[in-house]
Amino acid sequence: MLEATQDYFEAIHDTDRTGALRAVDEALARGLRPEDVLFQVVLPAIERIRGPEGQACASSLAQQYMAAVIAAELTERMVPLFRSAPAVSCxxxxxxxxxxxxxxxxxxxxxxxxxxxxxxxxxxxxxxxxxxxxxxxxxxxxxxxxxxxxxxxxxxxxxxxxxxxxxxxxxxxxxxxxxxxxxxxxxxxxxxxxxxxxxxxxxxxxxxxxxxxxxxxxxx
Ligand code: B12
CATH class of the missing domain: 3.40.50.280 (Cobalamin-binding domain)
Incomplete structure (x- = not known):
């Protein structure tokens, strides 16, 4: 697991938006690609905070809500930074x-x-x-x-x-x-x-x- 993945998850777990954004900025500064920030750091944290499907969830609604708000914000910020060719597939x-x-x-x-x-x-x-x-x-x-x-x-x-x-x-x-x-x-x-x-x-x-x-x- 990437260091940023754990730092980001811990910040999300604490509903600490500033800490979550800092984890992302530090990862980008260390050279992680925006694609990897999104798919390996930000989105997995939502699944992790929500817990396994069909089992009692250890996190609160506030934690789930904040995880989704921050993920939506970061998804919109990361996508324009992607380095892949901008071809439209559909x-x-x-x-x-x-x-x-x-x-x-x-x-x-x-x-x-x-x-x-x-x-x-x-x-x-x-x-x-x-x-x-x-x-x-x-x-x-x-x-x-x-x-x-x-x-x-x-x-x-x-x-x-x-x-x-x-x-x-x-x-x-x-x-x-x-x-x-x-x-x-x-x-x-x-x-x-x-x-x-x-x-x-x-x-x-x-x-x-x-x-x-x-x-x-x-x-x-
Ligand atoms: C945040 C939230 C709110 C926020 C919404 C903020 C916002 N801007 O979105 C606010 C406070 C406004 C709100 C209001 C209400 N809410 Co509400 N809310 C939630 C909560 C806690 C989380 C929803 C969320 O954001 N999840 C996080 C996101 C990331 O997950 P997701 O939406 O599931 O999305 C993922 C997948 O589902 C999938 N996906 C989503 N869409 C699509 C579309 C396609 C095409 C595909 C392929 C995939 C896909 O990909 C997504 C990303 O990974 C849920 C509880 C819960 N745990 O679900 C209740 C919940 C949905 N709310 C509920 C209720 C009842 C309400 C209210 C009626 C409360 C009230 N009495 O006023 C109002 C209704 C407002 C309305 N008319 O829509 C109930 C619904 C109950 C039911 N069985 O119908 C829930 C389940 C809470 C509960 N347990 O009672 N709510």
Missing amino acids: RVVMGNSRGDFHGLGRRIVVGCLRAMLMEVVDLGLNVAPEAFVDAAVSSGARVIGISSMMDHTARGEGGCRAVRRLLQERGLEGTIRLAVGGAPYRFDPEMYRAVGADVWAPDGLSAGQLIARLARGEAA
Whole structure:
């Protein structure tokens, strides 16, 4: 494990934003690449603070919240510093489902997609189903990603189900694919099928990998 990974995690554990930013700045000054800061230091700390899936979590909501806030901030700061060639591999529309104002997970996923050289149209919070489809059509996106953090915004009529229906009505199924994510899907990994999504992912890294496969037209 990198020294920065442990220093950063300890600062996150103490909800110490200043210490977390210092750990990152010191790592960059020592020559760690921004890509490695994001994927080896910042994002693993969220998973670690959240603990293993399905087990009682040792951290508090405040710790989880701060880990997500700082990760979203650092994701946005690191991605423009990436040294990889800026080729666009595909276009994705992202947003939170209608009625959902939990934006931190979405911001992290958007950062990861951009880090993987995808072009993201980020519609933000509380997005109507029609707006997802309209944005995908006007931008030529192959994938719509919907983030929902509450049961009713995941399962309800303001989210993926309604987007799926619109795609059917407009003859766009097969052209535009649907990815979902957020806490309810982590609790019930089969829920994505019930709401009509093609895939779901538990974190930003796997979201990027799955969405890239969907955009290339590969099986979910
Ligand atoms: C922070 C937080 C808030 C903040 C949100 C701040 C913000 N700007 O985002 C505030 C205080 C505003 C808030 C408000 C509310 N909240 Co709240 N909140 C949380 C909390 C503690 C953490 C959420 C979070 O940021 N997680 C960290 C991020 C990084 O994780 P993540 O979102 O899961 O994202 C990762 C993956 O899911 C995935 N992913 C996410 N999106 C997508 C999309 C795609 C396409 C893919 C592939 C992957 C993917 O990748 C992400 C990055 O790794 C959760 C509890 C929890 N432990 O989940 C409750 C929680 C979600 N909230 C809850 C509730 C009830 C509310 C309120 C109704 C409270 C109230 N009575 O007012 C309001 C509702 C506001 C609204 N209408 O949206 C409940 C939902 C219960 C339920 N079963 O439906 C939870 C579960 C808390 C609880 N246990 O009761 N909340």
